[in-house]
Amino acid sequence: MDGTAWKTDRVLKIYSRLVNGDILRKKELAQQFHITERSVQRDMESLRCFCAEQGLQQDGVYDKRDGGYRLERPWAPMLTNSEILAVCKILLASRSMRRDEMLPILDKLVACCVPERSRRAVAELLANEKHHYVEPHHRQPILPGLWEIG
Numbered sequence: 001m002d003g004t005a006w007k008t009d010r011v012l013k014i015y016s017r018l019v020n021g022d023i024l025r026k027k028e029l030a031q032q033f034h035i036t037e038r039s040v041q042r043d044m045e046s047l048r049c050f051c052a053e054q055g056l057q058q059d060g061v062y063d064k065r066d067g068g069y070r071l072e073r074p075w076a077p078m079l080t081n082s083e084i085l086a087v088c089k090i091l092l093a094s095r096s097m098r099r100d101e102m103l104p105i106l107d108k109l110v111a112c113c114v115p116e117r118s119r120r121a122v123a124e125l126l127a128n129e130k131h132h133y134v135e136p137h138h139r140q141p142i143l144p145g146l147w148e149i150g
Helices: 003-019 026-033 037-053 081-094 099-113 116-131 143-149
Strands: 059-063 068-072
Touching: 003 037, 003 068, 026 037, 037 059, 081 099, 081 116, 099 116
Parallel strands: none
Antiparallel strands: 059 068
16 A cells, blocks of 8 residues: 555544544554654644535544544534433333334434443443333334334
C-alpha cells in the first residue's frame, strides 16, 4: 500500500470509530497507526475539511473533558440517559407487544440513541425491567399489522 492509500485507510478507520461514538485519544491513535501525534492532528483536520466540503452536519472536535476526539453532530443530538430510560420504561409499561417484539426494539433504541460511553449503564438499568417484562395476555404479534393499520 502506498503512502496515500495508507493515509486514506487510516483516516477512514478513524472516521468509522468516530461515527460509532468512540472517544479517540491522540496518543493511542499515534501508537496504533505508528505515526506521530502531529499526524493524528492532520488526519483530524482532513476529516473536518471533508465534512465541511461535503456539507455533512458533523465535525470532529477535541473534547477536553473526555480527553479525546469525538464526532459532534449538532443536527442529531443524542438522548440523555434519563430521556432514553424514560422512553424505554414507557414502552415497557405499555405492555403492548410480545417479548420477542419488545426487547429488540429496546436494544435498538439504546444502540442508536445513547452515546457509546453511556450504553452499558443504561443497559444495566434496563436489564431488570426487561427480565420482568409481562407480555400482553392476547400473545398476538403486533408489529406485522401495525404498519398496515398506520
